[in-house]
Amino acid sequence: MHYRLKADPRIFEKYPQYTALVIYAHGLVNKPGDEYSTKLLRDAESRQRAAFGDAKPASHPHIAAWRAVYESFGAKPKKFLCSVEALLNRTLKGNDLPTINYVVDVYNAVSIAYVLPVGGEDLDRLESDLILTFATGSEPFDTVENGEAVITYPEAGEVVFADSAGVTCRRWNWRQCRRTALTPATRNAYFVLDSLAPYTIEELMSAGEELMGYLRETSPDCVVTYELLGKAS
16 A cells, blocks of 8 residues: 555644645656756756846745745744755855756756755655644654764654654755655655745646656656645645
8 A cells, every 4th residue: 555645734724825736656767867857957957046146045935935934833944944945045056956866856956947845755665644744842853964864853843744653854845854765766756846825826736747747757657646735625
């Protein structure tokens, strides 16, 4: 059986402006990054350097919305950047993002191009359904600090994705754990595209269609499905 992604109803009570597009890919073929996936990254980086000019990532309305949400659950937005702000921060400083593997490169390119937090993880590494919820503070988070594998714990009230084994992503979309990381061996994966108003459902679906197109392109036999969580579902 394959587990599913769900959201605690309290998330939508507090954040009615949130909508996620969840994409499932079964029978995926991942591989090391190549010339094509690297070009997607470089093209997205170039477009955003031209679009932002001297402006900071935080000037973008979608990133500003994420900063406000982070602050609302106690995460200092200048210290903890949502995933797409972290990517754009590096990009707008003139740094090229490193290639990680094909699928990660592709979703990072989509994230930058659409100014949208995008994450992908190995579906087979989940121990139960994955729930977007408020942390109790007791859930383990398997991460790396200073090059060493460590277990840390979220703050109570922090928004996290967690299954029965612990947190897979802290501070909504700030940092993913080691356990569910996408590798070249990944065959079944899920992707979460996180949006907040004023980001539109049309923009969200455009980003999702582009990502699904890349997945089908590299894995023609892959079965790709999606669902929306939130106000549009």
